[in-house]
Amino acid sequence: MAKILQANYMAKCIGCYSCMLACARTVRHSFSLQQSAIQIHTAGGLQSRFLADICRGCSEPACAKACHCGALLPRNGGGVRFIPEKCLGCQECVEACVVKTIRFDHTSNKPLICIQCGSCTRFCPHQVITMEVREDGR
Template sequence: MAEAKILKAPGMAKCIGCYSCMLACARVIHNDYSPRRSAIQIRSTGGLQSSFLAVICRGCLKPACAEACPAEALVERPGGGVIFKKDLCTGCRKCVAACTVEAIFFDEDEKKPIVCIQCGTCTRYCPHQVITMEVRND
């Protein structure tokens, strides 16, 4: 069995803010064309010489979001992160509050969280290989 990989952003200095990763996640995973429906968010650090930062799931080994979910809609994923069982989700937002890196967003239309499932779709659309899927080394 292949080792589970997690999302990393080692090349943020190369990010040009094209949002291709966000659009890919929204389109392929969430069937939407809005970057607001992406589990990865690219943000500007601001200022005249701003750079970008990626708000991404860190693939926690003991995810606080899964522990906080009373409906067991989020369960630990082997290798880090979570598996999201959307049909079990009640929309209580406890996972959003529990995420230590604030990488779970809430879809007000669907009343469900937008959770990274560590699928790697975003990495395939990044033109500068800013984000990658890597075997956990910690």
């Protein structure tokens, strides 16, 4: 059974960005936080908590429906598979994402999109982000 990312424990987040670095390193082969498909940021203010912008693993992903070149394919259990070789850089997926977590990298002319690989979860020191089977079975 496929799993999807969950950020149910953000109160434990210390803002170390280990999850972002893991994503950038393992998926994009980069040491830049800008290359991460997951983004950690504060809600604002000096003592605010951290928030995670992550793919919600839609069971019927709008980004895949908007992709006319076949670079994004729905993944069993939710989310998408990304085939970079097929991507034309049209940015339709960025516009279609209902939670606005897909960003576009103008250097590579490809989207920065979460593929639900779980790299971020393995490097989170406080298990803030986890991979879980979706409760409703979608």
